Amino acid sequence: MEIVINKCHGGFGLSAKAVARLAELQGKRAYFFTPDRTIGKMFDSPPIPITVEQADDKETAVLGMFYAFDIPTPPSHDEWGKHAIETGRQLDRSDPLLVQVVRELGGAANGRYAKLEIVEIPDGVSWELDEYDGVETIHEVHRSWG
Numbered sequence: 001m002e003i004v005i006n007k008c009h010g011g012f013g014l015s016a017k018a019v020a021r022l023a024e025l026q027g028k029r030a031y032f033f034t035p036d037r038t039i040g041k042m043f044d045s046p047p048i049p050i051t052v053e054q055a056d057d058k059e060t061a062v063l064g065m066f067y068a069f070d071i072p073t074p075p076s077h078d079e080w081g082k083h084a085i086e087t088g089r090q091l092d093r094s095d096p097l098l099v100q101v102v103r104e105l106g107g108a109a110n111g112r113y114a115k116l117e118i119v120e121i122p123d124g125v126s127w128e129l130d131e132y133d134g135v136e137t138i139h140e141v142h143r144s145w146g
Contacts, residue, residue, distance in 0.1 A: 002099045006114045011134035013111020025097045
């Protein structure tokens with residue numbers, strides 16, 4: 001089994017290009033949100049649909065850390081935040097499509113503070129992700145008693 005983890009301080013995150021490619025492989029559209037923190041609201045602009053080609057553009061790649069897949073069109077203001085994913089930490093790290101994206105894009109899949117790597121573990125192993133200051137490791141699940 002292959003699992004995507006982050007190997008540097010800062011934390012797991014995907015680039016806009018990786019998010020757009022993952023959405024494409026899933027047959028979905030990726031939408032990006034631009035947080036407007038000046039007035040204390042997270043999602044004050046409409047979501048922007050983006051293609052893989054657009055995500056390769058340097059200006060597009062800095063749209064923000066919030067994105068969603070296949071949100072209602074057009075979403076109401078209150079709906080945007082319900083669908084947003086921050087940095088991608090909620091993604092299934094063993095998803096074969098995520099592994100494919102990281103393999104295809106290499107370093108271009110890395111989010112702003114990430115260095116993504118694919119770790120292979122034996123099939124059938126129960127595993128858990130451990131993180132310290134953004135650096136992640138995979139551990140086999142085991143039992144322990146106080």
